Amino acid sequence: MTVLQDRKGFVLLLLCTGLLLAFAASLVFGQTPITMEQAAQSFLSYNDDSTEHIVVRSDRLPRAVIASVTGASLAVAGALMQALTRNPLASPSIFGINQGAIFTVVIGVVFFSASSLLSLMGLAFAGAAVAAVIVYFLGSIGRDGLTPVKIVLAGAAISALFQSYTQGILVLDEAGLQDVLFWLAGSVSGRTLEMLLPLLPFIITALAASLLIGRAVNLLVTGDDIAKGMGQHVAALKAFMGVLIVFLAGSSVAVIGAVGFIGLVIPHIARFFAGNDYRWLLPYAALLGAVLLTAADVVARLLIMPQEVPIGVMTAIIGGPFFVFIARKGVSSV
Structure with missing residues (x-):
């Protein structure tokens, strides 16, 4: 056991x-x-006459921080989703989070002329939260309470509903498409630390809480009956996990838009290293998500310079084939 823990600790390092x-x-x-020396000097002895220093401090540092934080959040949210639904193909989008966020942004832009990024972020977070609450409520109705099948069906239905409403509104007002294109594709370009700061306390708290419930999640995935027999309050734990998913994924979507596949792909990669022990799987997922999204942003800005590929497109390129692989392999354990 000690050797195994040492190995897992080494991989974490x-x-x-x-x-x-x-x-x-x-x-x-x-x-x-920009050289590494120039990047270091932008922090050690900042010079506002240096173009390189300005670029690092005003553009690249915020992008790196936001990509790392949101990547970790989406990955942990995905791992919790797969544990909650016991579905290896589950991701935050199954709660309708992406679609709910985009729908409220479209409503704000088209009908209320919302334009500031902060107001759009607020709308996105509200839409993500409302969609998740609706899906959780629908998935919990019935004698058996919340079940993997019901919540998957509820999520698919609500996602399709919000998506159809969004497309219908954009068809009526094509000019609004340009204003919400960022939210549809997802990007960290043009984001500032001031946009992340209001949500950062919620994200950090949700990440910390997620890492602390690893043992309880291990018990939950063995089955509701076993968990109840071991004295666990299953309904309360599921509700708490749902709240964490909303904060993690909702905050991420509010800042960077609809970036898919991080919540689907990363938990499986983490599971390859950590197994099904969520005490290790969740921190692995957080780090892997941060690495993947940050690296994807670097590739996105280099691929077709001087323009950029939306980071949501990059994650889709990586995650699409992986999704097909998981579906064909028929992974069943979470």
């Missing part, structure tokens, strides 16, 4: 190193060439 490397790459790679 490697993931931390990988995150540091991805973060450093995010600071130096881009349309404006």
Whole structure:
């Protein structure tokens, strides 16, 4: 057991190193060439006459921080979703979070002329939360309470409903499409730390709480009857996990838009290293999600310079084939 824990701890250390490397790459790679020395000097002795220092502090640092935080949040939310629904293909979008966020943003832009990023962020978070609450409520109706099948069906129905409403509104007002294109594709370009700060306390609290319930989640995935027999308050734990998912995924969507596949792909990669022990799987997922989204942002800005590929497109390129692989393999354990 000690050897196994030492190995897992070593992999965790490697993931931390990988995150540091991805973060450093995010600071130096881009349309404006910047050396590691210049990036370091922008923090140690900032010079507002230096173009490189301004680029690092005003653009690349916020992008790296936001990509790391939201990547970790989406990955942990996905791991909790798969445990909650006992469905290996589950991800935050199954709660209708992405679609609910986009729908409220479209409503705000088209009917209320909302334009500021902060107001759009508020609308996105509210829509994500409302969609998740509706799905959880519908999935809990009935004699058996919340079941994997019911919540999957409820999530699919609500997602399709919000998506059809969104498309209908955009067809009536094509001009609004340009204003919400960012939310449809997902991106960290143009994001600032001021946009993340209002949500950061919620994200940090939700991440910390998620890491602390690993043992309880281990018991939950063995089955409701066994968990109840061991004295666990199953309904309360499921509700708490739902709240954590809303805060983690809802906050991420509010900041960077609809970025898919992180919540689906990362938990499976984490499971490959950590097994099904959520005490290790959740921190692995957080680090892997941060590394993947930060690295995806670096590739997105280099691929077709001087323009950028939306980061949501990059994650889809990575996650799409992985989704097909999981579906064909028929993974059943979470």
